[in-house]
Amino acid sequence: MIKNIAVIKGDxxxxxxxxxAIKVLKKVEEVYExxxxxxxxxxxxxxxxxxGECLPEATVEACLASDSVLLGAVGGPKYDxxxxxxxxxxxxxxxxxxxxxxxxxxxxxxxxxxxxxxxLKPEIVEAGIDFMVVRELTGGxxxxxxxxxxxxxxxxxxxxxxxxxxxxxxxxxxxxxxAMVRNKKLCSVxxxxxxxxxxxxxxxxxxxxxxxxEVELTxxxxxxxxxxxxxxxxxxxxxxxxxxxxxxxxxxxSMITGTIGTIPxxxxxxxxxxxxxxxxxxxxxxxxxxxxxxIGTILSVAMMLKYSFFMEKEAQAIETAVxxxxxDGYRTGDMMDKHTTLVGCxxxxxxxxxxx
Amino acid sequence: MIKNIAVIKGDxxxxxxxxxAIKVLKKVEEVYExxxxxxxxxxxxxxxxxxGECLPEATVEACLASDSVLLGAVGGPKYDxxxxxxxxxxxxxxxxxxxxxxxxxxxxxxxxxxxxxxxLKPEIVEAGIDFMVVRELTGGxxxxxxxxxxxxxxxxxxxxxxxxxxxxxxxxxxxxxxAMVRNKKLCSVxxxxxxxxxxxxxxxxxxxxxxxxEVELTxxxxxxxxxxxxxxxxxxxxxxxxxxxxxxxxxxxSMITGTIGTIPxxxxxxxxxxxxxxxxxxxxxxxxxxxxxxIGTILSVAMMLKYSFFMEKEAQAIETAVxxxxxDGYRTGDMMDKHTTLVGCxxxxxxxxxxx
Ligand SMILES: CC(C)[C@H](C(=O)O)[C@@H](O)C(=O)O
Ligand SMILES: CC(C)[C@H](C(=O)O)[C@@H](O)C(=O)O
Numbered sequence: 001m002i003k004n005i006a007v008i009k010g011d012x013x014x015x016x017x018x019x020x021a022i023k024v025l026k027k028v029e030e031v032y033e034x035x036x037x038x039x040x041x042x043x044x045x046x047x048x049x050x051x052g053e054c055l056p057e058a059t060v061e062a063c064l065a066s067d068s069v070l071l072g073a074v075g076g077p078k079y080d081x082x083x084x085x086x087x088x089x090x091x092x093x094x095x096x097x098x099x100x101x102x103x104x105x106x107x108x109x110x111x112x113x114x115x116x117x118x119x120l121k122p123e124i125v126e127a128g129i130d131f132m133v134v135r136e137l138t139g140g141x142x143x144x145x146x147x148x149x150x151x152x153x154x155x156x157x158x159x160x161x162x163x164x165x166x167x168x169x170x171x172x173x174x175x176x177x178x179a180m181v182r183n184k185k186l187c188s189v190x191x192x193x194x195x196x197x198x199x200x201x202x203x204x205x206x207x208x209x210x211x212x213x214e215v216e217l218t219x220x221x222x223x224x225x226x227x228x229x230x231x232x233x234x235x236x237x238x239x240x241x242x243x244x245x246x247x248x249x250x251x252x253x254s255m256i257t258g259t260i261g262t263i264p265x266x267x268x269x270x271x272x273x274x275x276x277x278x279x280x281x282x283x284x285x286x287x288x289x290x291x292x293x294x295i296g297t298i299l300s301v302a303m304m305l306k307y308s309f310f311m312e313k314e315a316q317a318i319e320t321a322v323x324x325x326x327x328d329g330y331r332t333g334d335m336m337d338k339h340t341t342l343v344g345c346x347x348x349x350x351x352x353x354x355x356x
Numbered sequence: 357m358i359k360n361i362a363v364i365k366g367d368x369x370x371x372x373x374x375x376x377a378i379k380v381l382k383k384v385e386e387v388y389e390x391x392x393x394x395x396x397x398x399x400x401x402x403x404x405x406x407x408g409e410c411l412p413e414a415t416v417e418a419c420l421a422s423d424s425v426l427l428g429a430v431g432g433p434k435y436d437x438x439x440x441x442x443x444x445x446x447x448x449x450x451x452x453x454x455x456x457x458x459x460x461x462x463x464x465x466x467x468x469x470x471x472x473x474x475x476l477k478p479e480i481v482e483a484g485i486d487f488m489v490v491r492e493l494t495g496g497x498x499x500x501x502x503x504x505x506x507x508x509x510x511x512x513x514x515x516x517x518x519x520x521x522x523x524x525x526x527x528x529x530x531x532x533x534x535a536m537v538r539n540k541k542l543c544s545v546x547x548x549x550x551x552x553x554x555x556x557x558x559x560x561x562x563x564x565x566x567x568x569x570e571v572e573l574t575x576x577x578x579x580x581x582x583x584x585x586x587x588x589x590x591x592x593x594x595x596x597x598x599x600x601x602x603x604x605x606x607x608x609x610s611m612i613t614g615t616i617g618t619i620p621x622x623x624x625x626x627x628x629x630x631x632x633x634x635x636x637x638x639x640x641x642x643x644x645x646x647x648x649x650x651i652g653t654i655l656s657v658a659m660m661l662k663y664s665f666f667m668e669k670e671a672q673a674i675e676t677a678v679x680x681x682x683x684d685g686y687r688t689g690d691m692m693d694k695h696t697t698l699v700g701c702x703x704x705x706x707x708x709x710x711x712x
Binding site: 084087089093118119120121122124141142144146147148151154155156157158159160161162163164165166191193194195196197199200222223224226227229230231244245247248249250251252254255256260 | 440443445449474475476477478480497498500502503504507510511512513514515516517518519520521522547549550551552553555556578579580582583585586587600601603604605606607608610611612616
């Protein structure tokens with residue numbers, strides 16, 4: 001197959017982790033006889049440096065013209081002086097909305113080899129951590145009106161957390177479909193005891209549930225969910241939630257696996273074009289030192305192959321290769337413990353490429 | 357001193373835990389020669405049962421006429437059939453807003469004796485968990501407009517997350533004052549990279565900071581805070597945040613201590629009148645079985661004595677008594693492990709009373 005991929009390296013460790021992911025893509029290309037055309041474009045800090053704006057229209061167009069987008073990470077303290085609407089993270093929000101990527105999947109899965117890295121105690125970790133957070137990505141308080149104004153000479157600011165029925169329905173479908181290919185358990189997280197948008201959320205999740213009688217659906221308040229993720233993560237199979245709650249809970253979920261450097265994510269819309277990126281940030285403190293963990297980005301490539309290109313066995317080959325390299329005891333600095341072998345970002349990439 | 361206390365027992369385990377807290381109050385009354393006049397009033401489910409409404413005006417008036425309010429817990433599945441505006445939790449929100457209780461303090465503190473109950477691993481727990489969450493309680497998305505409507509024949513719902521400068525300033529002052537009597541470290545949590553209300557929040561927190569040069573102020577995004585609370589809770593002294601983020605993070609913070617049954621809270625406004633309640637819920641599954649943990653409520657009484665009545669040594673006496681009973685190995689079911697002695701809710705109350 002021939003696929004066109006827009007590549008955004010981004011800032012901080014972005015370029016080095018993306019370089020390793022590209023090596024993996026090239027290996028897959030070779031072994032499985034595909035053609036991946038890579039179109040390098042800029043967004044975030046690197047775009048501010050090159051063009052003065054965090055998300056040039058040309059980048060959006062390149063993404064729209066591609067079959068999928070691979071992104072490293074954006075942001076860094078250097079850009080704190082930029083006006084709020086030209087910060088690197090605005091590029092991320094802009095791509096999500098311009099590409100209509102309403103469905104963000106973030107797996108929280110513990111690699112057995114890395115279980116000591118979890119902040120949770122062994123009894124809890126041993127029960128297993130393997131769930132998927134399905135986060136709505138183009139609605140809610142992120143994309144409602146943002147207003148700073150003055151009322152009776154007092155400065156006030158507000159943000160509008162808004163959802164429509166169709167927005168809830170389409171993401172609920174994604175979550176139910178995800179549950180169907182997993183263990184058929186879905187926990188929808190909201191704050192329906194306080195928020196109208198959550199009441200609407202719950203109503204339409206229940207509506208969609210009618211089409212998925214096999215899926216066991218539960219509802220949980222977001223405050224309780226924040227507790228349960230620490231207390232008993234094994235109870236979860238798929239968590240469905242709105243944008244802001246998903247931001248908070250998916251970060252907490254990734255942290256309990258202990259190795260956020262290994263966690264990929266997908267962001268999809270109506271079609272098969274998605275954006276794929278590791279969930280960690282741009283880690284400016286270790287940028288350019290060959291210390292970064294490329295696994296989150298490499299597994300993001302695996303997600304791309306699976307969800308956007310339907311290349312199941314190619315995706316599986318990458319996942320198996322990562323597993324093998326971890327089994328063999330190789331670790332980047334963030335995953336090290338005393339029984340393992342330290343390797344750099346490049347070496348980790350090479351090891352994974354060799355294992356495919 | 358003579359103090360008038362409005363007492364709301366509430367639902368589920370509410371009555372039994374409040375009964376134990378009252379025993380403690382009576383002991384303090386006797387030992388330290390105070391007079392606590394108790395005015396029992398109803399809110400939440402018990403008020404729905406008795407009067408058909410979750411927050412009768414008479415209850416609000418009794419609270420307003422009191423020197424402080426003690427509350428057990430409200431809510432239960434029995435009330436799920438009530439219309440949304442007559443649910444037990446609306447009583448809580450109503451009291452907060454009618455009494456102007458904008459400042460909610462929730463300590464996350466691990467009792468050394470209970471460290472095995474924490475879901476975190478020993479290395480992390482041993483570094484210590486002892487911080488205070490200062491949550492804004494009468495603003496933000498809880499109290500902005502809640503609207504469900506239809507736009508172009510599509511059902512939509514929204515909630516408005518709103519803050520004004522004075523609202524931020526007054527809660528920031530509470531947080532800085534709290535930091536001043538602790539370890540002088542304050543972490544303000546927001547989502548200023550996305551929300552206008554968070555930008556305003558950060559601006560006025562920085563403003564208030566000028567009056568507290570001794571306090572080391574940091575800012576953290578809420579998603580990162582959700583991670584850091586699991587990863588390295590020892591880094592925190594005081595966390596300041598808005599209403600919804602505070603709801604989520606304070607629950608996560610209480611969970612990592614492992615024993616949410618022991619955590620009290622205070623809610624204060626401009627004056628000294630506060631509402632004091634344990635942070636746990638009404639636990640209908642164990643209600644009326646003498647199994648509940650009364651410590652969260654008893655320590656809420658200690659907070660009341662300290663923050664509303666300035667009875668420092670009386671509050672200290674209660675805290676010391678709780679510590680002693682735990683040292684002696686007594687536990688309610690939620691805190692049990694194999695080296696300790698199981699006691700019921702009443703017996704736990706008696707033991708603490710005896711230790712004062
Ligand atoms: C950078 C920020 C705007 C973004 C978000 O809040 O969505 C990030 O935290 C994420 O989760 O991808
Ligand atoms: C019951 C609910 C409305 C309440 C809240 O969200 O504030 C509770 O979770 C709390 O934290 O006191």
